[in-house]
Amino acid sequence: MVKFEHANPVKIHYRRKKAAPGSAPEWIEADVIYVLTGGLPRTKWLENGTARAATDDKGFLLTDIYLGDRQKLIFETDLPGVFAVGDVRVKSQQQVGQAVGQGVAAVAAMEDYLKDHWSKVLIDKTRKVYQDHKVADEAKAGSPGGANGTNK
Structure with a gap:
């Protein structure tokens, strides 16, 4: 995230995320502008070879409760031993705090996974x-x- 500050309000060209097709952008005044980068999952590397992690239509990884009937460890994908947290996970709120909390919980799940699968990993x-x-x-x-x- 990048923060831009200006001593006087500045006008920026702005288009609402859910603007009607063909609608004109708006001009708004702001004292501070935050630019958030990312927002798109970069999961193509998980599609190499024969094993592919399940994703939604936008490429966000499906984990545990989003995989249906299959019993998984928290934050585990459909690939055994592959875990996903933060912005790359489906239904992410794209918040740092959420990603950090999920990461802590995923480490505990990884430790559980290793108890039974350590010799393979x-x-x-x-x-x-x-x-x-x-x-x-x-x-x-x-x-x-x-x-x-x-x-x-």
């Missing part, structure tokens, strides 16, 4: 996060190197 076996999940899984299963720390 975390492919670098040398990373500490992979080792931590492996140890935790082994501890749950009672396998060697598990909760009691012994190897059999």
